[in-house]
Amino acid sequence: MIPKTSRRHFGAGVAAAAAAALALSACSGGGDDDGSVEITFLSTSDEDNTALAEALIDAFEAENPDITVNLDGRPGGTEGDNLIKTRLATGEMAEVFNYNSGSLFQALNPDQNLLELSDRPWADSLTDDFTSVVSTENGLYGGSYGSSFAGGIVYNGAIYDELGLEVPQSWDDFMANNEQIAAAGYDPIIQTYGDTWTSQLFVLGDYANVHAQDPDWADQYTAHERFYADEPALAGFRHHQEAYESGYFNENYPSATFEDGGAMLAEGTGVHYPILTTILSSIRFNHPDAVEDMRFMAIPADDPQYTSATIWQPDGLYIPNTVEGAERDAALAFVDFVTGPDACEVFIEAVNPTGPYVNGCELPADVPPLVQDVQSYFDAGNTAPALEFLSPIKGPNLENITVEVGSGIRGAEEAAANYDRDVENQARQLGLEGW
Amino acid sequence: MTAATTEVRAGRSRKARTSGVSRHAYPLWFYLPAAVLFLVFFAIPTFASFYFSLTRWTLFDQEFIGFENYVQFFREPQLYQGFINTLIYGFLTSGLKVVIGLALAVLLTSALVGRHFLRSVIFFPVLVSTIGVGIMFKALLDPFDGMVNGALETLGITGPGWLTDPDLALYSIIGIDVWKGLGIACLIYIAGLVAIPTEYYEAARVDGASKWAAFKSITLPLVKPATGTVIILSLIGGLRSFDLIWATTGGGPGFSSDVIGSVIYKQYQAGFYGLSTAGNVVLFVVVTVIMVPISLMLNKREVEQ
Numbered sequence: 001m002i003p004k005t006s007r008r009h010f011g012a013g014v015a016a017a018a019a020a021a022l023a024l025s026a027c028s029g030g031g032d033d034d035g036s037v038e039i040t041f042l043s044t045s046d047e048d049n050t051a052l053a054e055a056l057i058d059a060f061e062a063e064n065p066d067i068t069v070n071l072d073g074r075p076g077g078t079e080g081d082n083l084i085k086t087r088l089a090t091g092e093m094a095e096v097f098n099y100n101s102g103s104l105f106q107a108l109n110p111d112q113n114l115l116e117l118s119d120r121p122w123a124d125s126l127t128d129d130f131t132s133v134v135s136t137e138n139g140l141y142g143g144s145y146g147s148s149f150a151g152g153i154v155y156n157g158a159i160y161d162e163l164g165l166e167v168p169q170s171w172d173d174f175m176a177n178n179e180q181i182a183a184a185g186y187d188p189i190i191q192t193y194g195d196t197w198t199s200q201l202f203v204l205g206d207y208a209n210v211h212a213q214d215p216d217w218a219d220q221y222t223a224h225e226r227f228y229a230d231e232p233a234l235a236g237f238r239h240h241q242e243a244y245e246s247g248y249f250n251e252n253y254p255s256a257t258f259e260d261g262g263a264m265l266a267e268g269t270g271v272h273y274p275i276l277t278t279i280l281s282s283i284r285f286n287h288p289d290a291v292e293d294m295r296f297m298a299i300p301a302d303d304p305q306y307t308s309a310t311i312w313q314p315d316g317l318y319i320p321n322t323v324e325g326a327e328r329d330a331a332l333a334f335v336d337f338v339t340g341p342d343a344c345e346v347f348i349e350a351v352n353p354t355g356p357y358v359n360g361c362e363l364p365a366d367v368p369p370l371v372q373d374v375q376s377y378f379d380a381g382n383t384a385p386a387l388e389f390l391s392p393i394k395g396p397n398l399e400n401i402t403v404e405v406g407s408g409i410r411g412a413e414e415a416a417a418n419y420d421r422d423v424e425n426q427a428r429q430l431g432l433e434g435w
Numbered sequence: 436m437t438a439a440t441t442e443v444r445a446g447r448s449r450k451a452r453t454s455g456v457s458r459h460a461y462p463l464w465f466y467l468p469a470a471v472l473f474l475v476f477f478a479i480p481t482f483a484s485f486y487f488s489l490t491r492w493t494l495f496d497q498e499f500i501g502f503e504n505y506v507q508f509f510r511e512p513q514l515y516q517g518f519i520n521t522l523i524y525g526f527l528t529s530g531l532k533v534v535i536g537l538a539l540a541v542l543l544t545s546a547l548v549g550r551h552f553l554r555s556v557i558f559f560p561v562l563v564s565t566i567g568v569g570i571m572f573k574a575l576l577d578p579f580d581g582m583v584n585g586a587l588e589t590l591g592i593t594g595p596g597w598l599t600d601p602d603l604a605l606y607s608i609i610g611i612d613v614w615k616g617l618g619i620a621c622l623i624y625i626a627g628l629v630a631i632p633t634e635y636y637e638a639a640r641v642d643g644a645s646k647w648a649a650f651k652s653i654t655l656p657l658v659k660p661a662t663g664t665v666i667i668l669s670l671i672g673g674l675r676s677f678d679l680i681w682a683t684t685g686g687g688p689g690f691s692s693d694v695i696g697s698v699i700y701k702q703y704q705a706g707f708y709g710l711s712t713a714g715n716v717v718l719f720v721v722v723t724v725i726m727v728p729i730s731l732m733l734n735k736r737e738v739e740q
Contacts, residue, residue, distance in 0.1 A: 078704035085706065107706055109493065193599070193688060252579045254599030254688060396705030397513070397690075404689030409601050418512040425507060425707055429491060431498075 037330040038068045042094035044080060045073025048281045048351060052146075055350040060337045067330045069096075077197065078396070081107075088113045093320040095331040098145045101133040101316045102389040105142065106430075108318075114141040115319040120332070122339045122359060130358035133389045134316040142316025143339030146347060147361075149277045149354040150296060150374045151205040151310045151386060156271050157295035157369060159186060167297050169304035171239060174272075178248045181271050189243055190270035191253035191406055192261040199402040201274035202243065202299065203228075204386060206236035208310040209301035211384035218390035224427070224434040228416040235302060237412035237419075240405045254407065259286070266290035274299065276312065277354040280370055284352050291352070296373040298382070309377035312386050314358060392430055395422035488713035493706065504713035513690040514698060520605055521694040521721075524612075525673030531613045532669045533662060536620030541654070543621065544628045554625070558618035565615065569682025572611050573598065576683075598684050601691035608683055608692060612676065620665045627661030628654065663733035670729065674722050695721065 043053045050073065057069045072094055074080045081104065087093040088108060099105065108114065117123065118140040123131075126144060134142030160167075163184055168174040178188035192198045210217050213232045220226040221233075228234060243249070250256065250270050262279050264270035266287035273279070277296055284291050298309040317338055319331045337343055344361035347353065353363055355374045363371065377383050388394050395401075401419050404410040410418070427435040488504055490497040508514065539557060543550050560568065575582050576597035584594030597607040631654065639649045677696030680686060686693035686701070699714035 081706065082704060107493075109496075196685065196687060254596055255577050255579065396701060396707075400513075400687060400689050403687055407601060407688050409689045409691065421510065421512045424510070425702070425705070425710060428503075428507065429493070429707055429710075431491070 036066045036068065037326045038070065039095035039327050039330045039334065040070045040072050041334065042072045042074055042084075042097035044076045044098075046076065048285050052347070052350040055346050056338055056343060059343065059346045060334055063337070063342070064330075064333060067333065069334060084108065088320060091320075091322050093322065095323045095327050096317060096319055096334050098315045098317050101130065101142060101313045102386075103392045103394050104388070105134060105316060106136070106392050110136050110141045110318075111138050113320055115321045115323065115328070115331075117141060117143065117319070117332075117335070120336060120339075122336065125341075125360040126339075127358045129311075129385060129389070130313050133313050133385075134318075142318050143335040144357070144359045145315040145317045145338065146351065147353040147355050147357045147363075148314055149312050150298075150377070150383075151201055151276045151312060152296060152298045153205075153272050153274050154265060154277060154279055154370065155273070155295050155297060156265055156268050156293055158293040159184075159268055159271050160295070168300050169307050171242075171300045171302050173304075174300045175242070175246065178246065178272070182248060186268070187250040187264065187270040188248040188272060189250075190256075190261045190264050190273040191249045192256040192258055193253055193403050193406065194255045194257040194260070196399040196403055198258050198261065198275060199406050200399050201276070202240035202406075203236035203398065203402055204388075205274055205299045205310050206233075206239065206301075207387045208298060208308040208382075208384035209235065209306045211390075212301070212306040212308050212382075218387060221387075222391040222393060222427075222432065224432075227420045229413060229420050234412065234416050236299075237402075237405055237416045239299070240402060241412040241415075244406050244408055249406075258282070262286060265294070268293075277370060277374060280354050280368065281351045291368050291370075294368065294370045296370045298377060308382035308384055309374065310386050311355065311383045313389055392432070393423045393426050395419055395426055397422045484712050485716060487709060488716045490709045492709040492712070497709070500709070504710050505717070507710060508713050508717060511698065511702075513693055514695075516690055517686075517693040517695050517698045518721075520692065521674055521676075521696075523605065524609060524676055524694055525670050525725075527606075527609050528612045528616065528673040528676075529666055529669040531609070532616055532620040533665055535613065536617055536665060537624050537658070537662070539617070539621050540624030540628055541650070544625055554621075557621050560615045561618035563615070565678045566682045568611065568615050569679050573683050576607060599688055601688050604684050604688065604692040608680055611683065612673070612679055615679070616669060616672065620669060623661050623665050623668075624658060627658040631657045663730075666733065667726065667730050671722060671726060674725065675718065 041053060041057065043049060050071070053071050057071060060069060061067065074083050074097075084093075084097065084099055085108065099108070116139040120143070122143065123140060130144055130148075131140060134140060134144075159181070163180055165177050165180065166173075168177050181188040210232045217226055217233065226233070228237065250264060252260075256264075258275075258279070259282065261270070261273050261275065262282050263286065265273045265279075266283050267290070280291065280294060283294060296309075298307050301307045317335050319328070319335060323331055339359055341360065344357070347357075347361065348364055352368060353371055355371065356363060356378060363375070367375075398419055401410075401415050401422065405412060405415045424435060487497070489499060489501060491500050491504075492498075543554050543557070547553070574580075576584075578584055578594065578596040578599055581594075581597075583597065587594040595603055598604050635653045635657075636649055639653060644652070675696060676694060677700060680692055680694055680697050681700065684692045686697040695714065695718050699711045699718065702711035702714060
């Protein structure tokens with residue numbers, strides 16, 4: 001039983017809650033009488049990404065004075081995944097949002113939640129590789145957001161020149177280089193387990209080498225016929241273990257962060273950093289002078305003939321299918337602008353491209369050396385998509401498993417077998433055959 | 436005699452009337468608001484979570500799969516380690532809080548200068564948010580830039596990687612947890628200690644008992660109810676611990692400081708909602724299986740006194 005006084009409070013509380021709900025619903029409404037529309041763009045909230053999003057919005061609003069785009073930030077990583085899924089499921093999603101393409105995009109249940117976009121003017125300009133990772137059997141759901149990027153080893157070219165080193169083609173050459181680098185007093189390999197996701201690159205960046213040896217690997221992996229515990233995929237784990245055992249890591253690897261890693265690379269205290277080429281944006285933000293020293297190489301395979309670069313597709317730009325009326329038109333106009341040719345300049349100016357664009361934007365002639373290195377792998381035909389674009393399976397614990405390998409807690413074979421077990425959850429959640 | 440009889444009668448009739456009142460004064464539906472609250476906020480979510488633990492659930496749709504989530508949960512490669520860590524964490528934090536809490540409480544109830552100030556110093560960490568404490572200690576215990584190892588270095592000692600050494604991480608977090616939770620244990624003990632009549636100690640002194648003997652034979656037995664409360668509270672808290680671990684190490688390095696709570700959270704993060712709900716049910720069962728016998732045992736001892 002509720003005493004009389006608190007009953008009154010209870011009533012007041014209900015009234016307050018109702019008022020708050022009204023106010024909230026009023027916020028989400030757009031489409032005023034004078035023809036102006038307000039929409040929200042939800043994007044990751046790190047510094048360089050926010051700068052990019054603001055530049056895009058400014059350019060878009062200059063061309064579309066009737067439309068106001070509000071920027072809303074979200075965390076990256078798995079926390080951001082949760083936020084996106086929850087807001088989609090509750091119908092509270094912003095009118096436009098950017099999010100991963102590939103296996104994470106599939107987990108959004110696009111057919112049920114997103115607006116189909118194949119009739120947009122830019123749809124035909126997208127590369128096939130990108131189209132396939134923002135599509136389901138029923139249609140195309142994403143515009144493109146930025147350039148593709150590579151995963152492998154970003155290294156300090158100035159130190160390579162200083163020591164007269166050659167870009168290694170095989171793993172043994174790479175370790176020989178490391179020996180010389182260590183003798184010269186630099187840290188040969190940068191590792192940053194303060195941000196656990198950065199530990200995965202020895203394995204994820206090695207996928208192009210697996211693909212070069214066995215192009216059907218991803219399909220058979222999805223069918224539960226191939227495993228990380230067996231070669232050729234085991235090589236990624238094996239190399240990671242070897243790198244740890246060689247003692248070539250920077251001393252503070254257990255607690256250093258991604259940003260620390262960029263600083264070590266830019267300041268030249270460390271030489272090789274297995275990471276995504278998107279680190280170039282962060283280096284341009286924090287150490288603009290070092291951009292010209294940054295170079296890229298694929299993670300070397302045991303056999304040089306297989307060494308190839310692993311390529312990630314850019315994020316997609318999506319519209320939830322709950323958006324209607326004037327907001328839908330405005331959201332479509334925004335996606336058209338960002339994916340179309342008009343935004344090319346904005347992208348190139350706001351963030352360094354880290355690989356080729358997927359929507360027909362041309363790379364400028366004076367791209368930094370790192371991007372030229374990535375491009376040269378494309379020119380030579382030595383690239384393959386990352387596994388997450390070929391298979392819907394990615395185990396959630398890979399980053400912790402690779403931290404174990406890189407900290408000497410577990411050996412490569414055991415860690416790879418653990419990862420094979422870890423992906424089972426994902427496969428079953430997706431209801432795949434054969435698991 | 437008549438007075439006594441009337442009193443008895445009055446008593447009886449009053450008794451009869453009260454029981455009658457409780458049956459008739461308020462209709463049953465007066466309980467309805469409370470019942471609705473209970474149903475909506477407690478009963479339904481609880482049963483819903485039991486149900487959802489039997490489904491494969493993606494927020495968008497759900498599929499009933501029986502006990503498959505439970506099978507899958509126990510196949511989780513890191514679960515065994517998380518389970519052992521949970522037990523270590525729960526029992527060690529609880530034990531340390533009992534021992535250190537009692538020692539400090541004895542100190543702070545003695546005629547010590549500034550004991551009121553010291554009591555608030557001990558209690559202060561309880562008021563700080565756990566996440567805040569975690570972030571603060573993560574910075575303090577950083578092996579390279581942290582203040583703790585910096586201080587050790589001035590003494591010529593190379594400090595270990597408190598939170599980054601896989602053999603040490605869990606125990607460092609246990610230390611932080613004890614630091615943070617000690618205030619509550621200490622408070623409960625102080626309340627228990629001041630409730631012991633001083634006559635007992637005076638009598639013991641007259642009999643020539645030493646301070647240690649008085650502590651062993653008077654203080655210890657008489658604070659047993661307080662000990663029971665401290666054990667139960669800190670053990671339940673320790674077995675369910677998650678926030679401090681997540682803020683300091685995220686279960687790492689690797690899986691070396693994972694507990695059941697953090698394994699469940701990781702599954703939730705990965706989008707395996709049914710699986711993580713199953714994990715919560717498992718955690719509920721584990722806590723119940725450990726706590727019910729312990730609390731029965733502690734309560735029985737209290738009654739025997």
